[in-house]
Structure formats: C-alpha cells, structure tokens
Amino acid sequence: MKFRRSCVLLLVLCAAVFAAPTAGYAAYPDRPVTYIIGWETGGGSDLVSRVLCAEAEKHLGQPIVIVNRPGGSGAKAYVEISQARPDGYTVGNTTGTISTHKFMGVIPIGHEAFEVVITFNSDPGGLWVKKDAPWKTLEEFIEDARKRPDEITVAASNPGSITRLGLQLLEVKESIKFRIASQAGGEARGPSLVAGGHVDACQAAPVTAKSLYEAGEIRPLGVQSEVRVEAFPEIPTFMEQGYDVVMHNTRQILAPKGTPKEVVDTLYRAFKAATESETFKKFMNESGSMILDWDQEKSTKFLTEQDEQFKTLLQQVGLFKETK
C-alpha cells in the first residue's frame, strides 16, 4: 500500500515536471497534493494530520497524499518541503520544533524559509500531580520547590523539546529548580509515571494527560495558555494564578517559499474549512486539543515572536547553538 502510494507519488512528480509550465495556476489544484509528515505513522502529528487531510481534500477537490518522512523531530521533513517546487503541490506540517531546530544547530532553516499556510492547532503545556499529592495549588507547589531546590521530581521530555522548555520557563521566571527526569519517549509517559507514584509531577499538554486526569489518577495544577482551554474550562491557567508562563506547541502547515499567494489562499480556505468540519472538531475536542485557524499573516507574526521567545530561553538553559 505504502509502495503503491510511493508509485503514485513518483508519477505525480513526473507529471509535475512535464505539466508545470503549461498548467498555470488558474486551475490549481488539478492533481493530488502531497502532504509530508515529519513524524512516524501513528504518532500525534500523524493522526491529527490524517483527520485534517481527510476533510480538507473534500474542499480542495483533489486527493491529499500523505507521506511520512520521520527524522530529527521534523527536521528531515522541513528540509524536504523547503526544497520542493513552490507550486502548492507539496506541503507539510510543523510543530514547535520549527522554532527550536535553527537555534540548536540541527538545521539552518526556520519558518522564514516557508510560506505558512495555516496554524491549525495548539497544545499548551500543563503541570500535573498525583491525585493525593500534598500540593493543592500551583502556588503551594512552587513555594515548596523554592524551599527544596532540586528535590521535587518532574517528568518531561528531552532537553530542547517544547515540553521541557515550558517547564524550564517556569524555573527561569521563578528562579526555582526541579529535578527533571527526561523521558526518551517524549511527554507521553509522564502522566503514567505520576499516576504510578514514580515522580512527583509531570509537564504535559492536556491532550496527553486527559485520560488519566479523567480517570481520577492525576490532578492539574495549571495550563500554560493565555486563556483556559475550551475542553477543560475547570483548569486554571498559570497567568490567572499569577505566574507569567505561556508555552504553546502549535502546528502549522508549510508550503515552500515562493508558492504563489493565490495558491496559499486556496490551501488556507480548504484547511480552514477542514478545521470547521464536524469530524475534526469531534476528534480535537475529545482528545482535548485546541483548534486554531490563523492565516498566513497571523501565523507568521506568531512564529516570529515564538522564535524570539525560544531563542532567549534556549540561551538561558544553555542549549543555544549557532548553525553552521
């Protein structure tokens, strides 16, 4: 099946070479669009993209062919999309790593090497403790951490990941120090470790923690968004509780730099319609994830600000590396 898809892709590429000069953009899209996912089949980015694309292709009028190119937390896919022909027939998705890779020396490019089609999803960070943990509020937790530096254990993903940065932002702002336990598998394992009593707390997006939270095994101390997450109106934000900590992991769709404005707009309309579809809404609301529909201008502004935030933060935690 995968092989057949690859064949189709190959044909599409051949077609692109021959058809591009004559086709013009008026009829865009007149053949299938390739959507590159930089993560493994079955992962978070993969599932959300598959649901989104299944809806978007109805509005686009052409099938969207999904190709997984996992490698280096999206790095491999970013490079491939940036080098594709800028005709709107190759797009792909991002996570927050689009704003960290270039400051950590992974790849030299960031969002400025692309046309951003849409920002369709955000998952803010959150802090979770076991149901019977001694801390009732975020304040108690932070004050305890102030008294006992490097003693409270918090599970997070690897250094440089958006999850870890959210936790470190709190450390930097409040001048506190946790004992951070890295999880090779990302933030997914954190809530289970908290529920099993292996660590005191974990940093994870509500989408990751939702199941064990609803099962009553773990309890939230707060989420790191500006406003409360729609699916969890009962969970207070960090800001409400007096801590200026905002950390989002957003997903965008990218097209290569130089893709014509009309094409980007057509793509935007199709994907925006997909974010409004019943199927996508159900999927996102049930999983506890936030839907966004920011256009190119708003997305680019956001990513530029995010770049600054992450650059400063990476410098503060000693992970900043100039790209060659």
Add this chain to the structure above:
Amino acid sequence: MTLFAAFETVFTLRMISLIFGGSALGIIVGALPGLSATMGMALMLPVTFYMPPSEGILMLLGLYTGAVFGGAYSAILLNIPGAPPSVMTSLDGYPMAQRGEAGRAISLATVGSTLGGIAGVIALIIIAPILARFALRFGPAEYTVLAVFGLSAIVAVSGKSLARGFAGVTLGVLLSTVGMDHFTNVSRFTFGSIELMSGINFIPVVIGLFGLAEVIAQILETAKEGVIYKAVRHFFLSKSDLVKVIKGFLPASLIGIVIGVLPGAGGTIASIISYNQAVQSSKEPEKFGTGAPEGIIASETANNASVGGAMVPLLTLGVPGSSPAAILLGALLIHNLRPGPILFTTQPALINTIFAGLLVAQFSLLLWGFATAKIAPRILAVRREVMLPAIALLCVVGSFALKNSFFDVGIMLVSGVAGFFLNKLGVKPGTIILGLILGPMFENNLRSTIEISGILPVFTSPICIVLWVLTAIMILYPLCRMLRLKKCESE
C-alpha cells in the same frame, strides 16, 4: 448489555465480514516486511470515520490481530520476520521450512497464535483493571530490570558459543546508541546526518540480517539450479505437535499477557522472554534454533497474547501503550468516545462488542491460518533464479516502505552483507537484534531512574527484586546444566 448479548451484535454477516476481512488484510500487511500493523491501521483510519464506531473499531482490531500473526509467514517461508514480534518465530520456523515442513510450521503458528490470542482477550475481559494497576507500578527502575531480564535470553539465542552470543548482543547495543541522546541532546555517532539523528532503525536491520543475509548465503553456497528447498505436502499437526502446543500454551500466554500490558514493551519483548523460558524449561534446549516446534509455539503464542494485553491500558485508563493502540484511540475519539473507566459505565454495550469482536478476530486466525498452511508453502516451488531476486527485491522495498527512505535501504544492505559474514563467524543474527531492542530500553530507563532518585530503586523495588531473581534463574539454570553435563561426560 452483557457480553453474551454482544455476541449477537457481532454475529451478523456485516460484522463478521469486517472482522475477517480486517484480519486478512492484517495478515498481508504483517507478512510483507516493512509494512507494520501501525501503517495498515493508519491507512484504514479515515475509512472508519464513516462507519458506526463498533464496526470501524472491530475492523481495526481484526487488522491488528492479523498483522501480529501475519509476520510469521515471511519469518517461516523466507527467513524475513515480517514484523518485529516475529523475530523469534524465524529462529525455528525457517529451519523447519528448510526441512520441508513449512506447512507444519504455519499450522503450529496458527494454533499457537489463536490460543494465545484467546487467552489475552479473556484476561482483558476478566482482570483488566488489576492488570492496569500492575502496569502503572512499572516505572523506569522496573523497566531497567525488565530489560536485563530480557537480555538473559542471550543464552537461548546464542547457539553453540556463548562468547559469540555476547559479541552479537554487544554489537546490537552499540548500534542502538547511534542517534540523538535524549538526556543531553548530544548526537552520538551521527556524523552530522539528520537521518542518523533518530537512530538506526530496527526493521531494516532485521530485514538485512535475516532476509538478505540468507539470500547471499543461498547464492554463494548452494547448487545453482532447482528450488531453494522443497515443501513437504503435509501440513496437519501430529498428536505430539498438539501436546507441545498445549504444554507451551500456559507459560507463553501468561508472559504475553503480562508483558503486553506494559506500555512500550509489547509483543516483541514478550516473544523474546517467552522463547527464553521455553528453551530453559525444555529437556532438549540444544534443539532450539534448528527447527524446534516449541520455539514457534512460544513466540507466536506470546506475541498474540500480548494483543489483549495491549488493549488493557487503552480501555481501562485511556493510555495507548503502543502505536497501534494510539490509532485505535484516534478511531474512538472521532466518534466522541474517550476510552477510560468512564467508557465502561457510559458505553458498556460498545465495550462488550469490542470484547466479543476481539475474540472472534482470534478465531479468524484459525480459518486464515489453516486455509493458507497448504497453499503458502507452494511459493517455495518457484525456481531459485526467480525466487532469490524476488526476495532481495522484497527486502529493498520493505526497508524503503517503512519511512520512504533510501537511507534505510542502505542500512538494510549493509546489515545484509554484515549478517552473512557474522553468520559465518558463528554470531547469530538473533543476538544482535536482542541488543538492538533491549539496549535503548535499558539505557534510557536506567538513566531516567538515576535522574529521579539515584540507582538504588533498581535493587530495592519489589518488582525489581522479583525480576532479578528470575534473571538469576534464567542465567544460572543453563550454567548448572552445562556443568552437570560435563560431569556426566567425564565420568
């Protein structure tokens, strides 16, 4: 609705054909190297959006069940484990096929998988909440020792020379260190390559070490004409085979269920531990690796028992412990269904339908398995000048399909050539795979344990102590036996 009533929902032509169709598709996906259960399910996911939840889920469950079993086909017939959980199956399945008993090997895998699968589902129905609690007690320290316990299988897969076995495992562990270190963000042995940042993928290595290495050996070492080996016609199981199945069933399915429940461990590690157990408890351990029916039974029973186990954390806690489980979660979410304890009270009908459907899916293996046990070995009647290039092509396509990456094809080619020479040196490919799977599990969890609270919990946690004792038994028992044998010989 009770479980009994749920069978009424499942026993309709539509449901049965969805489950059986799903499992047939799963077997094909599983049997083709490089295509995994996860991929098949991800591709079918958008189709399920437009089905009622029970139908979509049951089709996906059929696919999942079939895919875990399907790997046995290519493992037995071509020496290419179609999916990671079938690695252990090929150790005895392929030698059996070389003896001309491919049909018998497939039948053994069929019966073992079905029985193991049923045991897994029954455990899911009866003791899911207890198993889920148990799974939560596994933290980094416990996983560390579980990896050590898995590594004790080194004795079972080394063949004649334990020293060469250690060399193989060490090589595997070394290969597993390539890539981005998750704790310090330092790239290890990546030479600046983005491809290597996420590490050396396990599947191209398996395809190379097993499949391509065998093709090279066939080309260089055997007669130029005729077929690779002939399949004997019979595929029925003898009485003594059935006795072996029944003997091997209990330990293998227990191991499959318990390990399958643990997120991240799954079918592959279950089959390794089960195989090891079968070797150590056998009166003739030297027969393993040369086509022992017990080896196939141990591996296949355990990996299919883990299917039921993998559903435990998903349904009881809403935590997907594996990639296929994550896709099932996605399929449920589309329909406004969130797995977890709440689903048991709000949607008991759906839960019971899932249980009933999963049980039926296990029986579908019986049908497909026996239906193909006679036909599938016919592929071996193809002349070798056609067959060997075809297998080589399958190796290339399979390793490419995994990530659409030519880099993986390169990894496969290198592993294939290396595997051929290592085999000549007496280093079994199974040992390298053992190191490659368990190395990262050991390293990541050990370092995580140390980050949290130092190394002490690895020795003091109750589960760890039990696992250490089991490890000691697995290592000391064969040593004692060897010493005893030497004594006997000298006397």
